[in-house]
Amino acid sequence: MMINETFDLWQLLAGLGIFLFGMYLLEDSIKALSGKAFRRMISNYTRGKLRAIGSGTLITGVLQSSSAVSLIVLAFVGAGVMSMENAIAVMIGANVGTTFNAWIVAFFGFKLKIDSFAFPFIGIAGIGLIFSETNSRLFNLSRLLIGFGFLFLGLNYMKLSVEGFSQAFDLSHFHDYGLWFYLLLGTGLTAMMQASSATIAITLTALHSQLLDFNMAVAMVIGANIGTTITVLLGSLGKGVLAKKIVGISHLVFNLITGFITFLCIAPLTWLVGTIIDINSNSVMALALFHTIFNVIGVIVFYPFIGLLARTLLRIYPYRKTILTAYLDRTPVEVIEAASAALVKEISHLLEECQLYNLRVLEIDEKLVFSHDLPFKKIGGKRFGLDQLYANIKLLHAEIFAYYAKLQANKLEVSETHNLEKVIFASRNIMNSIKNFKGIKTDFDEFDGSSNLYLNEQYRSFRRRLLAIYHEINEVRVLESREEQYHELLRIFLHIEEADKDFIRETIQAVADNKISGIEISSLLLVNRLFTQGCRLQVFGIKDLLLTQEQINDFDRALDMKALIEEEKPRAEKSEPTEGPPEN
Numbered sequence: 001m002m003i004n005e006t007f008d009l010w011q012l013l014a015g016l017g018i019f020l021f022g023m024y025l026l027e028d029s030i031k032a033l034s035g036k037a038f039r040r041m042i043s044n045y046t047r048g049k050l051r052a053i054g055s056g057t058l059i060t061g062v063l064q065s066s067s068a069v070s071l072i073v074l075a076f077v078g079a080g081v082m083s084m085e086n087a088i089a090v091m092i093g094a095n096v097g098t099t100f101n102a103w104i105v106a107f108f109g110f111k112l113k114i115d116s117f118a119f120p121f122i123g124i125a126g127i128g129l130i131f132s133e134t135n136s137r138l139f140n141l142s143r144l145l146i147g148f149g150f151l152f153l154g155l156n157y158m159k160l161s162v163e164g165f166s167q168a169f170d171l172s173h174f175h176d177y178g179l180w181f182y183l184l185l186g187t188g189l190t191a192m193m194q195a196s197s198a199t200i201a202i203t204l205t206a207l208h209s210q211l212l213d214f215n216m217a218v219a220m221v222i223g224a225n226i227g228t229t230i231t232v233l234l235g236s237l238g239k240g241v242l243a244k245k246i247v248g249i250s251h252l253v254f255n256l257i258t259g260f261i262t263f264l265c266i267a268p269l270t271w272l273v274g275t276i277i278d279i280n281s282n283s284v285m286a287l288a289l290f291h292t293i294f295n296v297i298g299v300i301v302f303y304p305f306i307g308l309l310a311r312t313l314l315r316i317y318p319y320r321k322t323i324l325t326a327y328l329d330r331t332p333v334e335v336i337e338a339a340s341a342a343l344v345k346e347i348s349h350l351l352e353e354c355q356l357y358n359l360r361v362l363e364i365d366e367k368l369v370f371s372h373d374l375p376f377k378k379i380g381g382k383r384f385g386l387d388q389l390y391a392n393i394k395l396l397h398a399e400i401f402a403y404y405a406k407l408q409a410n411k412l413e414v415s416e417t418h419n420l421e422k423v424i425f426a427s428r429n430i431m432n433s434i435k436n437f438k439g440i441k442t443d444f445d446e447f448d449g450s451s452n453l454y455l456n457e458q459y460r461s462f463r464r465r466l467l468a469i470y471h472e473i474n475e476v477r478v479l480e481s482r483e484e485q486y487h488e489l490l491r492i493f494l495h496i497e498e499a500d501k502d503f504i505r506e507t508i509q510a511v512a513d514n515k516i517s518g519i520e521i522s523s524l525l526l527v528n529r530l531f532t533q534g535c536r537l538q539v540f541g542i543k544d545l546l547l548t549q550e551q552i553n554d555f556d557r558a559l560d561m562k563a564l565i566e567e568e569k570p571r572a573e574k575s576e577p578t579e580g581p582p583e584n
Helices: 008-046 049-063 068-079 084-097 099-111 118-130 137-167 171-177 181-192 198-207 212-229 231-238 242-264 266-276 283-316 336-361 385-407 415-439 443-451 455-475 482-512 520-548 549-575
Strands: none
Touching: 008 137, 008 198, 049 099, 049 212, 049 283, 068 231, 084 198, 084 242, 084 283, 084 336, 099 198, 118 137, 137 283, 171 283, 181 198, 181 212, 181 242, 212 242, 212 266, 212 283, 212 415, 231 242, 242 266, 266 283, 266 336, 336 385, 336 455, 336 520, 385 415, 385 549, 415 520, 415 549, 443 455, 443 520, 455 520, 482 520, 482 549
16 A cells, blocks of 8 residues: 555645634634733742742643743743743753643544534634624634534644554554654754644544554654744744743753653653553553653652753853943932933933934934934944834833932932922923834834825824934033023924924815815824924923923913913904994
8 A cells, every 4th residue: 555545744734724714713712801811920920949930830731832821931030020940940840831731632533522512612613703892702712613623623624644554554664763753853843843742642643543663653742742842932033132042941950860860760750651541552642641641740850950950041141231221220319419400411312212212203314413323322333223222212211210210318308309300300201202103113113104195194104203303302401591592492492383384274174175085184193292292291301301491490380471362363253243234
């Protein structure tokens, strides 16, 4: 009998693809339904190694993805929310959690008839998917049920593809390869597919169809555990925090050592499994038990050495904090005059980084505004992506506020306290400005790529407005006279208000000329409001940063007076008497 007549490769690949897609739907829908709860649990219930191991086990068991849990842990470590010892403990627990998948597949996939529950899941959930709103709870619940259905449907296709082949297959030909071959095969498959669950499902299928004997299957499962480290290592590479790299390496060390110990102890562990489950009559369940036992043994062996592992890796890779501040880090808070000056300079630095972010949101070349490299760019000589730049700006603002809090702990005069409150208020206005621009980035992208020529022109108009405002703002900052700064800031604010009114007039005319309609009108008005408010906030921030308190009061009164005049204009025009008929 020819192999190609008994072994359907395409059916195997189709089954594997459906299985992996089912795993993706399952994981993604669970994260959508309760992802925030899991993230909070990882953040809040991992204080202490035992709790961290338990949380890692439970969450991975529910999410069905140790890689997803590991990448969340890496994010928390990178943000400084979780210690490295607890992060390592969570990832060790995640290894135990992955064994739940083997039990589910072994029990449902090989004990029950697939058609009896896979097809109803897919059918009912498919209808739910069509008639539910995207990202609603029903939508994600339907994706969850379809994921389960596809998981087992894919497994069924894999089983069917090898059943005929297994009848004509002589297992004895493959004993000469040795168990190392199957260990490497399991590692390679998992690294390639980025899913140990898929490798284990293939292994269980091959074992059930007697393509593999129990020891070969055990070696592949051990290899699958080692292969999961590839995802974590990839997640720790690049521009990430060094602590993330250390956690990724610790995961590799744990899985390698656990796999090596287990591989050497296959015979005694197989005997232990055999005392609990009859391997000959129920090899699939026995393999699931072996998978659980060797991961639990790994936790027991490694638990006393978690702290030692973290400290050793820290010595090999000494942690160096990335310094985002340009002035605060080298200025002690005890010297109040110097510290206050440094705080003002740092907030000026914050302003420039925020301006850079806003320029990039509108894809404006920074060299049109800045003739020098900003401090962030000097960190390792790297240009940060937009998301990383935003994250660094938030961290810088946090450093500024922490420094301000330390300054407040000193014995300050009333005038010093008031001045500090003024400049910290400036930093908050500057941060609120960048938040406005972050919120309308998607709208700007839509305007730029729209087929509506009027929206394209408005996108270019916003770019011109921002560029003009930043040129004016930065000219004010280098003026030596505070009186000149005061008058120029008032003039800039009036320019912002005039541009806002011009935009409203143009939009009204565009609607009348049918250049825009429907949601385009609402989007343009919303973007203009947030854009204008973001520009105002930067002016307010500079006002509090540069001007004296008396000038700030005059500035605010001038704006109040202008608002009052604007409010009275329509009333005056309405009450103005009309010209009557000439008297006889």
